[in-house]
Amino acid sequence: MIRVLLADDEELVRTGLRMILETEPDITVVGDAVNGTDAIDQVRSASPDVVLMDIRMPTMDGLEATRRICAGVNGPRVVVLTTFDLDEHVYAALAAGASGFLLKDAPSTQLVHAIRVAAAGDALLAPSVTRRLIARFTDEPVLARVELPADLTPRETEVLALLAEGLSNAEIADRLFVGEATIKTHVARVLAKLGVRDRVQAVVLAYRSGLVR
Secondary structure (H helix, E strand, C coil): CEEEECCCCHCCCCCHHHHCCCCCEEEEEEEEEEEHHHHHHHHHHHHHHHHHHHECCCCCCHHHHHHHHHHHCCCEEEEEEEECCCCCHEEEEEEEHHCCCEECCCCCCHHHHHHHHHHCCCCCHHHHHHHHHHHHHHHCCCCCCCCCCCCCCHHHHHHHHHHCCCCCHHHHHHHHCCCHHHHHHHHHHHHHHCCCHHHHHHHHHHHHCCCCC
16 A cells, blocks of 8 residues: 655645545555645654655745655655646755656646656656756756766666656667666666666756766
8 A cells, every 4th residue: 555645735735635546546645744844744653655745835845845855764755746847946856856746737647657656666757847847957057067877887878868868668678679677677777876766866867967968
């Protein structure tokens, strides 16, 4: 069972999300927080697998809450909820460790899919929006250019570049004419060498390193 915590200062939003999620047999809502401080407290007490995190909240916003939650060891995955596809704060949420983001007007099927993907340890990459978003935040002067690990093989570097295009494992396998299981192994090695938790963080580093633009 996937345990989900809802963090949003709007009661109607939390109620709507709860109604959608509680119809799913493999998802249970273990709490709803009204701000970032509340979310951090409930992460400690309710031990969710996934936090759906709004950005703009009083007391402590979702950005700072995401940073603190993701800094913990074996903490939950955070999926950011936002009203705008280029919210000026979402890029920082991804840099803080969020495993992707979702628009609040996304279909319920996409919401459920995002939770399952995050709970499985992967990340939600909506290519058309995420590529623009990551490209924007990697242009921010406050974020220094990073170097990729020297032990990345040419094939792993190629896989990383394709991840940054928003391709799935199956799509990368088709592009490189290999089996999907082989790509899954390459992706796992890339994440390990980069020292990141999921695909979103890997894509962030791919842009910040200049591998892709």
